Amino acid sequence: MKNEIEILLVEDNPNDAELALRALKKNNLSNNVVRACDGEEALDYIFARKSYKSDNSLNIPKLILLDLKLPKIDGLEVLKVIKADPVTKLIPVVVLTSSHEERDMVESYSLGVNSYIVKPVNFDNFIDSVREIGFYWLLLNQQPDIKDLIK
Amino acid sequence: MKNEKGTGADDNFSFSDIFDLNDIQHIQDLFADATGVASIITYPDGTPITRPSNFSWFCNEIIRKTEIGLKNCLNSDAEIGRPNSSGPTIRPCFSCGLWDAGASIIVGDRHLANWLVGQVKNDDLDREKIIEYAKIIGADEKKFIAALEDVTVMSKEKFFKVAQMLFAIANELSSKAYQNRQLIKSVHDRNQAEDELIKSEILNRTLIKHLPQRIFIKDTDSKYILSNEIYSKDLGINSNDIVGRNDFDFFSNELAEKYRKDDQDVIANGIQKEFEEKYAISNRERWTHVNKVPYRDADGKIVGVLGIFEDITERKLAEEELRISHEKYQSIFESTGTATLIIEEDSTISLANHECFSLTGYSQEELIGQKWTKYVETESLQNMIKNHNLRRIDPSLAPKKYEVKLIHKNGETRYAMLDIGMVHGSGQSIVSILDITDRILAEKALLAKAEELERFNRLMLGRELKMIELKKEIIELSKISGKNVNASGDISTDITKKKLEEQTLVQRTMEQQRELSNKKKTEKELKNSNNHSETTKIATINLLEDIKLEMEQRKKVEKEVKKLNSELEKRVNERTSQLEEVNSELQAFAYSVSHDLRAPLRAIDGFSKFILEDYSSKLDDEGRRLLGLIRSNTIKMDKLITDILSLSRVTRSEQKKSKIDMTKMALSMFNEAASDENKRKMKFVIEELPDTYADATYIKQVWINLISNAVKFSSLKKVPKITIGGYSEEGRHVYYVRDNGEGFNPEYTHKLFGVFQRLHGADEFEGTGVGLAIVQRIIHRHGGTVWAEGKEGKGATFYFSLPSKRN
Numbered sequence: 001m002k003n004e005i006e007i008l009l010v011e012d013n014p015n016d017a018e019l020a021l022r023a024l025k026k027n028n029l030s031n032n033v034v035r036a037c038d039g040e041e042a043l044d045y046i047f048a049r050k051s052y053k054s055d056n057s058l059n060i061p062k063l064i065l066l067d068l069k070l071p072k073i074d075g076l077e078v079l080k081v082i083k084a085d086p087v088t089k090l091i092p093v094v095v096l097t098s099s100h101e102e103r104d105m106v107e108s109y110s111l112g113v114n115s116y117i118v119k120p121v122n123f124d125n126f127i128d129s130v131r132e133i134g135f136y137w138l139l140l141n142q143q144p145d146i147k148d149l150i151k
Numbered sequence: 152m153k154n155e156k157g158t159g160a161d162d163n164f165s166f167s168d169i170f171d172l173n174d175i176q177h178i179q180d181l182f183a184d185a186t187g188v189a190s191i192i193t194y195p196d197g198t199p200i201t202r203p204s205n206f207s208w209f210c211n212e213i214i215r216k217t218e219i220g221l222k223n224c225l226n227s228d229a230e231i232g233r234p235n236s237s238g239p240t241i242r243p244c245f246s247c248g249l250w251d252a253g254a255s256i257i258v259g260d261r262h263l264a265n266w267l268v269g270q271v272k273n274d275d276l277d278r279e280k281i282i283e284y285a286k287i288i289g290a291d292e293k294k295f296i297a298a299l300e301d302v303t304v305m306s307k308e309k310f311f312k313v314a315q316m317l318f319a320i321a322n323e324l325s326s327k328a329y330q331n332r333q334l335i336k337s338v339h340d341r342n343q344a345e346d347e348l349i350k351s352e353i354l355n356r357t358l359i360k361h362l363p364q365r366i367f368i369k370d371t372d373s374k375y376i377l378s379n380e381i382y383s384k385d386l387g388i389n390s391n392d393i394v395g396r397n398d399f400d401f402f403s404n405e406l407a408e409k410y411r412k413d414d415q416d417v418i419a420n421g422i423q424k425e426f427e428e429k430y431a432i433s434n435r436e437r438w439t440h441v442n443k444v445p446y447r448d449a450d451g452k453i454v455g456v457l458g459i460f461e462d463i464t465e466r467k468l469a470e471e472e473l474r475i476s477h478e479k480y481q482s483i484f485e486s487t488g489t490a491t492l493i494i495e496e497d498s499t500i501s502l503a504n505h506e507c508f509s510l511t512g513y514s515q516e517e518l519i520g521q522k523w524t525k526y527v528e529t530e531s532l533q534n535m536i537k538n539h540n541l542r543r544i545d546p547s548l549a550p551k552k553y554e555v556k557l558i559h560k561n562g563e564t565r566y567a568m569l570d571i572g573m574v575h576g577s578g579q580s581i582v583s584i585l586d587i588t589d590r591i592l593a594e595k596a597l598l599a600k601a602e603e604l605e606r607f608n609r610l611m612l613g614r615e616l617k618m619i620e621l622k623k624e625i626i627e628l629s630k631i632s633g634k635n636v637n638a639s640g641d642i643s644t645d646i647t648k649k650k651l652e653e654q655t656l657v658q659r660t661m662e663q664q665r666e667l668s669n670k671k672k673t674e675k676e677l678k679n680s681n682n683h684s685e686t687t688k689i690a691t692i693n694l695l696e697d698i699k700l701e702m703e704q705r706k707k708v709e710k711e712v713k714k715l716n717s718e719l720e721k722r723v724n725e726r727t728s729q730l731e732e733v734n735s736e737l738q739a740f741a742y743s744v745s746h747d748l749r750a751p752l753r754a755i756d757g758f759s760k761f762i763l764e765d766y767s768s769k770l771d772d773e774g775r776r777l778l779g780l781i782r783s784n785t786i787k788m789d790k791l792i793t794d795i796l797s798l799s800r801v802t803r804s805e806q807k808k809s810k811i812d813m814t815k816m817a818l819s820m821f822n823e824a825a826s827d828e829n830k831r832k833m834k835f836v837i838e839e840l841p842d843t844y845a846d847a848t849y850i851k852q853v854w855i856n857l858i859s860n861a862v863k864f865s866s867l868k869k870v871p872k873i874t875i876g877g878y879s880e881e882g883r884h885v886y887y888v889r890d891n892g893e894g895f896n897p898e899y900t901h902k903l904f905g906v907f908q909r910l911h912g913a914d915e916f917e918g919t920g921v922g923l924a925i926v927q928r929i930i931h932r933h934g935g936t937v938w939a940e941g942k943e944g945k946g947a948t949f950y951f952s953l954p955s956k957r958n
Contacts, residue, residue: 022757121752121788122756123757
């Protein structure tokens with residue numbers, strides 16, 4: 001597999017997606033990003049269904065950035081599905097949302113989210129957050145090689 | 152030369168330590184004889200070491216016999232013998248003026264002696280000047296001149312050659328002596344090292360022989376080189392015979408192979424291996440602790456393996472027994488079914504079983520290491536301490552079982568029955584604790600019920616008494632009238648029948664008795680007088696009617712009450728569900744605010760930033776400033792949303808109350824709200840505040856909001872001053888935050904706590920106008936009030952109160 005996907009960005013709002021992609025680009029993280037516009041597309045991508053059908057049974061990004069409020073299947077539901085599968089539950093999922101709600105945080109963490117980041121309104125801070133997420137999850141943090149597990 | 156005297160291993164040596172004086176004298180004499188010059192060897196200061204050889208009459212008997220002459224001679228010898236690496240020193244003597252030459256003898260870097268030759272003359276010398284010296288030293292001039300005539304004549308060339316030879320021999324002597332000295336030193340060092348080696352060898356052998364451990368050394372091929380006796384004895388062989396054999400000679404192939412593998416591992420990798428294993432000695436299974444280390448030669452090369460075995464069977468068995476006994480003890484301790492503690496003499500808990508958790512609410516980890524007294528209510532504590540002390544004097548002095556009150560982690564009081572035993576030979580005690588809270592509470596409830604019942608009985612008695620009397624009267628009346636009045640017996644219920652039988656009980660009351668006797672009198676009167684019987688009958692019927700009426704009335708009221716109650720309940724339910732609906736709507740609204748309102752804001756800020764970055768060259772300063780304004784306003788909007796949400800959260804969430812140390816909390820919130828710079832120039836006073844019982848998260852918010860307001864509005868003062876204080880008055884605690892800042896116009900006091908109400912322009916002081924509204928909402932939810940005092944430009948004081956009663 002060439003050009004391994006590093007980040008799956010699940011974001012319905014096109015503006016937010018553009019901001020996030022620009023923030024990733026600023027931190028040289030935008031080369032291998034796939035964007036899913038809703039929860040259903042995110043799951044289709046990960047489980048290689050419909051338009052993402054391929055030889056692989058699963059697509060394993062190195063990191064999933066997940067918005068919570070999504071059309072069709074919402075973020076918490078997506079998280080639940082990812083964390084229920086023995087293989088995909090190993091993918092780090094960072095919730096990147098506008099919601100400060102305690103309820104959402106508690107729910108996300110009980111479903112096994114790896115990080116919960118509130119999107120700052122200030123774009124400069126947003127870039128900082130994205131840089132730190134990328135640095136931490138793609139460089140600093142060590143994780144098992146999931147692709148080995150699928151074979 | 153000599154080397155036997157003086158071990159000389161140190162650097163403090165003299166000429167005679169290095170040279171044999173006889174040898175030296177002999178060399179000096181031969182040299183003088185062969186060359187015809189006089190010669191002597193002196194210390195560096197000129198003091199003679201050897202006897203003079205071939206000395207002239209002139210020097211020996213004339214010059215050196217005078218005091219001045221001798222002194223000058225010694226000085227001259229010292230001077231001429233001074234170290235000179237380029238060659239011999241040749242010059243007329245500083246004393247008499249005859250030719251002299253000298254060379255130093257230096258060993259290592261020490262100047263040990265001077266070798267001097269000379270006392271010859273030739274035409275190069277000034278004879279007259281020499282003769283003048285007689286006067287200087289006060290010698291007899293005639294004898295002086297005669298002796299001078301006798302002095303050996305030697306050409307200058309020849310004397311120079313003699314001097315060169317002297318220099319060569321002196322140097323040779325010096326270097327030989329130095330080598331000699333090094334030799335002595337190295338021999339000495341080696342002797343010492345050998346001595347030590349022998350000593351350590353003996354020590355090692357003795358050690359190996361007598362150590363209880365099994366010790367062996369094998370070569371790289373795992374063949375034995377050496378073993379101690381105890382090891383070879385285990386193998387059933389003499390320790391001398393073990394050399395050259397290997398483990399296959401003594402152990403099963405399997406074991407020997409394993410040992411060999413261990414050996415090779417140690418040898419190949421240069422590592423130490425340490426492990427415990429079973430080891431069969433004469434069919435007995437033993438546990439051994441094995442330590443194998445690489446065995447190296449003097450150069451550090453690995454030439455084999457050194458093994459040390461220790462028989463640890465006893466230890467293993469003891470450990471196992473200990474483990475089993477510990478497990479047994481642990482499982483008994485854990486399964487006593489009652490909370491059990493082990494308490495040290497100083498009342499520290501050293502062990503607690505799982506049951507303690509359900510009793511106290513604290514986990515085993517939380518309990519262990521704590522003072523046991525911490526969990527006991529104060530009134531029980533005195534008694535417990537007394538018993539604790541008595542028990543340590545004599546266990547029989549204190550009761551084995553007694554009741555105490557414990558405090559559960561959640562603040563509840565638990566009743567417990569302690570059963571205490573001492574651990575013999577230690578200050579420890581075992582306390583098993585039975586939770587009797589339910590029993591005690593049940594008893595109390597029972598008691599209350601019993602009291603209630605008694606009250607009720609007493610109440611009923613009065614009424615039933617009347618009934619009984621009535622019935623009696625009716626019976627009496629029926630007797631009198633001769634009519635059957637069974638119909639009126641209907642009113643006597645089962646209870647009254649029963650009570651009738653228990654009349655004696657009723658009669659116990661004095662009052663009742665009196666009443667009864669009065670009635671009896673009436674009865675008697677009735678009995679006696681038939682005339683009165685009709686009247687009584689009518690009265691009885693009236694009374695019956697009354698009772699009937701009253702009962703009907705009561706039934707009606709009861710019905711109404713029931714109806715009202717159920718209506719009320721219905722309304723409450725309706726209202727509750729309405730409230731729940733509103734609440735959930737509010738939650739949905741808040742959720743949507745936090746998510747949906749923020750997204751466009753983020754887009755505005757982000758895209759403004761894009762313009763600033765991507766089109767910077769096309770924008771002038773004004774354009775950039777305006778974009779900057781857009782961005783700063785989005786941030787303000789975000790702050791507003793955050794504040795509104797936290798305001799709504801106050802209303803929505805449930806309260807979790809706990810005890811709060813308000814002084815500590817206010818102080819830490821001050822530290823959070825005020826920057827270091829604020830603190831530097833500010834005067835800050837905090838008084839002791841009454842503690843309270845409230846939801847800590849929200850009360851923190853109250854402090855933060857009030858203190859940051861005070862900091863903000865006093866920030867323009869030269870010396871800002873903030874005072875935090877509080878006091879208790881009836882039913883409530885009052886707290887305040889006072890500042891000497893901008894203050895406010897008292898006319899607008901009512902506006903202070905409204906949402907979005909600001910009494911200052913945004914240019915003067917930043918803010919969203921929600922902070923005080925949040926404070927008010929939190930305090931109201933706690934059943935308290937907020938108010939403020941202030942004047943424009945004269946500072947402000949914000950107060951809040953909280954009820955002092957817990958509920």
